[in-house]
Amino acid sequence: NAGVMQNPRHLVRRRGQEARLRCSPMKGHSHVYWYRQLPEEGLKFMVYLQKENIIDESGMPKERFSAEFPKEGPSILRIQQVVRGDSAAYFCASSPKRWSLANQPQHFGDGTRLSIL
Amino acid sequence: ELKVEQNPLFLSMQEGKNYTIYCNYSTTSDRLYWYRQDPGKSLESLFVLLSNGAVKQEGRLMASLDTKARLSTLHITAAVHDLSATYFCAVSPNDSGGGADGLTFGKGTHLIIQP
Numbered sequence: 434n435a436g437v438m439q440n441p442r443h444l445v446r447r448r449g450q451e452a453r454l455r456c457s458p459m460k461g462h463s464h465v466y467w468y469r470q471l472p473e474e475g476l477k478f479m480v481y482l483q484k485e486n487i488i489d490e491s492g493m494p495k496e497r498f499s500a501e502f503p504k505e506g507p508s509i510l511r512i513q514q515v516v517r518g519d520s521a522a523y524f525c526a527s528s529p530k531r532w533s534l535a536n537q538p539q540h541f542g543d544g545t546r547l548s549i550l
Numbered sequence: 551e552l553k554v555e556q557n558p559l560f561l562s563m564q565e566g567k568n569y570t571i572y573c574n575y576s577t578t579s580d581r582l583y584w585y586r587q588d589p590g591k592s593l594e595s596l597f598v599l600l601s602n603g604a605v606k607q608e609g610r611l612m613a614s615l616d617t618k619a620r621l622s623t624l625h626i627t628a629a630v631h632d633l634s635a636t637y638f639c640a641v642s643p644n645d646s647g648g649g650a651d652g653l654t655f656g657k658g659t660h661l662i663i664q665p
Contacts, residue, residue, distance in 0.1 A: 468652070476593070538583050
């Protein structure tokens with residue numbers, strides 16, 4: 434499967450716990466984008482990363498949320514001290530170069546459905 | 551702040567009928583995307599519209615873009631049950647300011663096609 438891989442597909446956490454969501458980009462892609470989809474809403478951009486760098490985090494909440502994309506391994510979206518409002522589907526997309534410079538659609542993974550009890 | 555509005559948000563129609571979904575956006579953009587999402591699934595890219603007057607067709611779906619009116623339409627011809635899904639339009643603004651690397655999505659149109 435050469436697509437964007439996300440895991441886990443479903444994640445349940447209790448309030449106050451930490452959630453870690455993983456995204457492995459398509460082979461050869463070094464740019465990753467994270468989005469959040471609340472129920473009955475469209476996707477909202479959170480953060481754009483290249484390997485070892487955060488390029489644009491304008492959509493990321495200022496507290497409790499962080500993202501990384503290390504030199505080796507998947508991109509991680511981390512949510513600390515989760516609250517009920519964090520319940521959502523989190524999608525990532527990847528591209529071989531800066532997507533805004535290319536005239537192609539973003540290709541999305543299957544998402545992680547996060548439920549907070 | 552870029553705003554993307556779709557209408558209608560909910561649409562129930564019968565097989566064989568035609569209908570149009572509208573997508574309005576609030577800032578200059580030459581790039582608009584249509585996606586389909588089935589319940590519990592990821593987003594599937596349908597169309598990429600890159601210039602004023604662009605029109606693309608795939609099967610019973612046709613999308614167009616009018617950048618002057620800041621409007622895109624997704625037209626469904628002779629609908630069939632398999633087209634039931636949620637359809638999103640998404641826009642990438644022309645400026646290179648913050649957030650320009652991410653798409654801005656509409657809320658989606660939930661389409662139900664009754665057999």
